[in-house]
Amino acid sequence: MIKKLKYIVDWILLTGSTVIVCVILGIILGDIFSKGASAISWDFITGLPTDGMTKGGILPAVAGTLVLTLITTLFSVPFGVACAIYLNEYAKPSVFTNIIRASIRNLAGIPSIIYGLFGLALFVQSLRLGTSVLSAGLTLGLLSLPYIITTTEEALKRIPNSMREATLALGATQFETIKDVVLPKALPGILTGVILTMSRAAGETAPILFTGVAFYINDVGTSVNQEFMALPYHLYMLSTQHQAIEQVRPLAYATAGVLILLVFLLNIIAFYIRYKYRTKD
């Protein structure tokens, strides 16, 4: 009897927690989309802002965020994956590799505003890239590196050693083994990590604040050396800095909705990749 009661209490606590989390998420999403619904439309996503951003669309911010995320990915994925391969496949366990791993973990814990300052010092000033989408992308790339390295290493760790031995025993070199068996098999895990990191980078505001994001640009950029608009900063600006805050409130909510949809889309892609490869095995 007591055992049964305990079981029921456990069930209520666990299910209750899950429900509370889901309800909070639902309220946030409901609030944003209901208040932004009047402004969200295809024209809003593909149009240029007009009348001091009180009307029109947010195309420059959408395009800026997409280009920014692309630069971030192009920079962080090759380095991150290569670094993870070195750590998991080549490096022998030693004090040195432990220090590297600990440093990477620590990097993942550094507040993003500090990456922003570092990016300002390194890319904008020392390397003379100026405040630009390139500087911001590289800064976000640095921020993403530890996540890419960690998720890739986890994906590589899940490949059983028997796979590696299979090809080594056939006379494959270690590089061939990694290229032909380990990486293809770890690809779904790596891609999932990459996409989740991208979705995180797309929503970052602090690192791009110092390195290139602009208040208002009435066009889509044509060069990586230009300043750019980005969704998270545009949202911040519309909700706190604009001269007619009350008037642009629906636009701010709609911008938040578009950003959430973008991140959602990336997560769904990650989910789909995992699902597809899991059923394939």
Next chain:
Amino acid sequence: MDKIKLSAHRLNLHFGKKHVLKNIHIDFPNNKVTSLIGPSGCGKSTLLRSFNRMHDLSPDVKIEGDIQLDGNNIYDKKVSVTAMRKRIGMVFQKPNPLPKSIYENLSYALKLHAFPKNEIPGLIEMALKESYLWDEVKDELKKPAVKLSGGQQQRLCIARTVVLRPEVILMDEPCSALDPISSHKIEELIMSLKSNYTIVIVTHNMQQAQRISDKVAFMYLGELVEFDSSENIFKDPQKELTRNYVNGHFG
């Protein structure tokens, strides 16, 4: 006297501080099946894996002494490990087909060693026939190898080893993950392969060792206790320890 294909001389192996193989001397005759038997942890798998340098990538393994294939030390600095592994193939305890199709599992091995493209289909068919798998898979060579049954996967792994025409095949308890019928098929396969290959097999199964081997090596706590013809080891062992083990008193 048989021709010696593979041999170990004064072989010592340490995992860190642990002395796993102690001064092993052993000669494997050409085109014969030799079984390595002994209780768990006696070092038989470790010994087997040192014959194709599978310990190379493990940190803190120290190997002294030498292992000779046709009289040449495979641990010599000048030896190409990949070329050596083409001559000394290995089949593992758990079937480990690559996440590719049946056909690609074999063609991959051939492409690694740059076999001419036009010879590949013929070599693959021959290896699958030799491994008693051809009749079961000839119509579905494009099927993913992981879809095969455990026994079929293991025969595919043997085919993948055989397709390279090695000289020695090392087998690490190839039947231990299989059901009795599949094990029986693998045993038959081993018997038919020995006319062309020198086979060294690690097994826990005394009956299996008795059925398939020409020679048997009994190992205990990292030492080679007794090495003789299968008949002598099972009917008339010279050492007390061997007698107790083959009669099932411990192990």
